[in-house]
Each structure stands twice: as structure tokens, then as C-alpha cells.
Amino acid sequence: RMELSCGVGGSAAAPPGPGPPPAAAATPGQPMESEEYESLPSGASLGTHMMAGAVAGIMEHTVMYPVDSVKTRMQSLQPDPKAQYRSVYEALKKIVLTEGFWRPLRGVNVTMLGAGPAHALYFACYEQMKRSLSDIIQQGGNSHLANGIAGSVATLLHDAVMNPAEVVKQRLQMFNSPYKSVLACVRTVQRTEGFGAFYRSYTTQLTMNIPFQAIHFITYEFMQEQINPHRDYNPQSHILSGAIAGAVAAAATTPLDVCKTLLNTQENLALSSVNVSGHLSGMVNAFKTVYQLGGLPGYFRGVQARVIYQMPSTAIAWSVYEFFKYFLTKHKLDRRT
Helix, strand or coil, X not given: CXXXXXXXXXXXXXXXXXXXXXXXXXXXXXXXXXXXXXXCCCCCCHHHHHHHHHHHHHHHHHHCHHHHHHHHHHCCCCCCHHHCCCCHHHHXXXXXXXXXXXXXXXXXXXXXXXXXXXXXXXXXXXXXXXXXXXXXXCCCCCCHHHHHHHHHHHXXXXXXXXXXXXXXXXXXXXXXXXXXXXXXXXXXXXXHHCHHHHHCCHHHHHHHHHHHHHHHHHXXXXXXXXXXXXXXXXXXXXXXXXHHHHHHHHHHCHHHHXXXXXXXXXXXXXXXXXXXXXXXXXXXXXXXXXXXXXXXXXXXXXXXXXXXXXXXXXXXXXXXXXXXXXXXXXXXXXXXX
């Protein structure tokens, strides 16, 4: 989700609203091949949403992972002189040349491990809530309020699964990371900071992701209304709507993402420069620390990398999700007929 959405994302969903009226029943002797996926009265099954969501989430996070690594570094408030970058391209080039070809992918395995189940829950929850709330708020129509609420609630489940993976991933992404592997990072953090360290940024993550997903889903559904009003399976419309939704949501929530990164990485040099002893915790403390270190511009560190990461990520998440949902639903329909 994506986000999907993965935007996205940062993490996505299914065709919004109940869709067009069900297709007319087939006449005797005729196959029901004309009944399209979008017109199925009952919609796709829960299992279909979960499977499509898991695939979309893994694809979203892995394809754009190198840019995510750059984003994490560019959000550093007190970067090492050797890890200061002016653009995403320059950063990727410098990382590959000085630290090795595979360095931008460090931590991708733990991301894949978290993204599958996180996005499966996320998509399934969004679909079920969106349908139920739309029927209550706007009978027979597509309610943007329902889309926003459904996306926000789905985020609670997604982040509960994904947050520990985010902590490990971002610590491995940092310049001169002291951790040799995912397992070593998990063990060290658990031993030195306790289990709570894996959820230290959870409230900040939710504070960021709930508005992110609300903006993301509302923008996506709005774009679909404009360019794909009949909600047919249309890859081009899903890609374009996803990319625009991801860009808008990413830019709007960058300040919260900077605070989340600081809480996840516990950047020693930055914290010591403002006399923070021990571990930084809490969203309010993170906001204050970011302002002390970088002023207002500090809240938008890495915004370029974040938008560049989210646009293709959410486009991938939506297109993959819609394809698998279409494919799996059509397959079940073909088996029934």
C-alpha cells in the first residue's frame, strides 16, 4: 500500500466502490465469458485480496529498494562527510563505487519478510472496510470518506507487522552501519535497547502513515473516477493514478518521515550534538530534535528521494495488485463456468 503500497510507500487497494451493476445473466447454452471481473456482484474473495496484496507489497518494496536506501541516508540530520549527497543519482553512484555494488540492497531481505504479511492484511482490511463503509455512507456509490477511513484503519494492521522490519532495515541502510547482518542487528537491538526499540517509532509511523494512506487512497480513487470511471481493468490508469497518489502523499508527509527515521536509527552524532543522552523516544521529542538540528528545512530532508521512491512504488503496487486480483478472480469465474 504500498501502500502499496506497498505505496508504497511506503504501500494499495481494489477497484473502489461497488462498481457497475452486475452483468446480465448468460442465456442458456452461452458461456458467461462476457461477465467481467469488475462486474462480479460479490467482488473478489478475502483470500484473493490477501494474495494479491502480498505480491504487490513485496514487488513495491524490492523494486525501488535502492532509492529507499538513499532516502534513509539523505534524511540523516548529521551525516558523515563521506555520506553527503546532492541528488539520488549521485548518491547511488557514490554508494556503489565506494561501498560495493550490493550495498544499496542491504536489508532488502528483512523488508521482503515483513512486506508480504503486512500488505496482505493491509489490502484485505481496506477492501472489506471500504465496501462496508461505502454502503453505509453513500449507498451504491463510491465514498471518498469511506476510502480514507478504510485506508487509515488498514494502516494500523500494516504498521504493527512492518515496524520492526523498518527499524532493522533503516539501521542496516545507514552509512557505516555497525551491524553485520539482519540477525546481528535484531540481537544487538534486543540486547542493548530491549524489545520496545522495535516499536519506538510506531506512534510516529502511524501519525505519518494514517494521513499518508488517507491522502493516497483518496487521490487514487479520485484519479480513477476521472480517467477510469467504469472501473475496468486498465493497467495504464492504475499506474498513472498510483504514481500521482504516491507523489502527493509522499510530499505532504515528509516531515513525519524524517522524524520516524531519526527514531528508528537513533543517529548518535545528531543526538549527541544536541545533548540528548540515552535513546530518543516519542514523536514530540523527535519533532523538537529535528527542528534544533535543521530548522524548518530539516523537516524536508530527503523529500526528493521520497517522492522519487514513492511514485514508481505506488504505481507498481497498484498495477500488480489490480492485475493479480483481476487474474485470480477471473480464474475462479472460469472454473465456475
